[in-house]
Amino acid sequence: MKCREVVELMTDYLEGALTAPDRERFEQHIVGCDGCRAYLQQLRLTLRAMRSVEGVPIPDRVQTELVRAFRNWRSASR
Amino acid sequence: MPGVVESSGSELESLKRGDEATFVSLIQRYHGPMLRLAMAYIRDHHIAEDVVQEAWLTAIRSLDRFEGRSSLKTWIFGIVINLARARRRKESRLLTFTALLRREDPDRREPTVDPSRFTAAGDWRAVPHQWENIPEETLLGREAMQRVQAAIEKLPPKHREVIVLRDVAELDAGPVSELLGISAENQRVRLHRARAAVRKALEDYLG
Numbered sequence: 001m002k003c004r005e006v007v008e009l010m011t012d013y014l015e016g017a018l019t020a021p022d023r024e025r026f027e028q029h030i031v032g033c034d035g036c037r038a039y040l041q042q043l044r045l046t047l048r049a050m051r052s053v054e055g056v057p058i059p060d061r062v063q064t065e066l067v068r069a070f071r072n073w074r075s076a077s078r
Numbered sequence: 079m080p081g082v083v084e085s086s087g088s089e090l091e092s093l094k095r096g097d098e099a100t101f102v103s104l105i106q107r108y109h110g111p112m113l114r115l116a117m118a119y120i121r122d123h124h125i126a127e128d129v130v131q132e133a134w135l136t137a138i139r140s141l142d143r144f145e146g147r148s149s150l151k152t153w154i155f156g157i158v159i160n161l162a163r164a165r166r167r168k169e170s171r172l173l174t175f176t177a178l179l180r181r182e183d184p185d186r187r188e189p190t191v192d193p194s195r196f197t198a199a200g201d202w203r204a205v206p207h208q209w210e211n212i213p214e215e216t217l218l219g220r221e222a223m224q225r226v227q228a229a230i231e232k233l234p235p236k237h238r239e240v241i242v243l244r245d246v247a248e249l250d251a252g253p254v255s256e257l258l259g260i261s262a263e264n265q266r267v268r269l270h271r272a273r274a275a276v277r278k279a280l281e282d283y284l285g
């Protein structure tokens with residue numbers, strides 16, 4: 001496997017979608033290749049960055065309105 | 079699976095019982111990801127906020143009928159997608175002609191790394207940089223986050239919806255395929271291209 005191909009398999013690898021033999025070849029390559037190992041780590045850190053994109057707080061006005069709707073539903077369904 | 083833990087059966091039960099604390103916790107926790115999801119379809123922040131609010135109102139109205147076949151989170155995000163798509167259709171008259179012409183196949187596998195970074199034999203010309211030693215404040219800092227968001231916003235819509243659902247909202251692959259009506263393989267192709275684009279944007283910043 002060449003680096004050019006390995007980088008295109010990284011999502012399949014992270015998703016656990018490679019066949020057992022492909023997975024083994026992929027991992028063998030990664031162990032011996034600084035470039036692909038660094039690239040895979042970059043992808044993992046990219047995922048981490050996306051998960052930490054700051055949550056937007058719910059506006060008070062919206063929360064108040066939704067809670068009121070929830071209470072209405074609750075009292076209507078009793 | 080994070081989705082299962084976060085909206086466990088007992089959370090749904092509390093909600094159906096009318097437990098207000100559970101409801102407030104949910105609307106606060108999901109507001110950010112729901113808004114990002116709505117904005118995968120709608121540019122206007124205010125309209126996206128409306129969609130999120132409408133999604134919760136729809137969820138409340140349908141709560142008695144929801145049987146928990148999917149996780150609560152998947153169900154609610156599905157409502158956001160439906161409402162956001164309907165809203166976009168209403169406004170798609172505004173789509174420019176060039177935007178229509180630019181439409182490309184989102185499911186084609188194509189190189190996600192600049193081919194010039196490899197030798198003719200397919201090895202790295204120069205290896206990518208190690209990000210491990212980059213301090214957290216930089217990697218997850220304000221500038222990096224803005225680059226990430228800008229990169230996501232620039233993606234084609236069909237890549238954007240997948241990456242927001244998977245990597246921002248952290249839904250599992252199965253529910254996402256179901257919500258979007260796409261195969262597991264197409265999901266992976268879109269996800270791969272989207273992640274590669276975001277990685278590239280971070281690399282432009284971090285080196």
Ligand SMILES: [Zn+2]
Nearest residue numbers: 003033035036
């Ligand atoms: Zn390599």
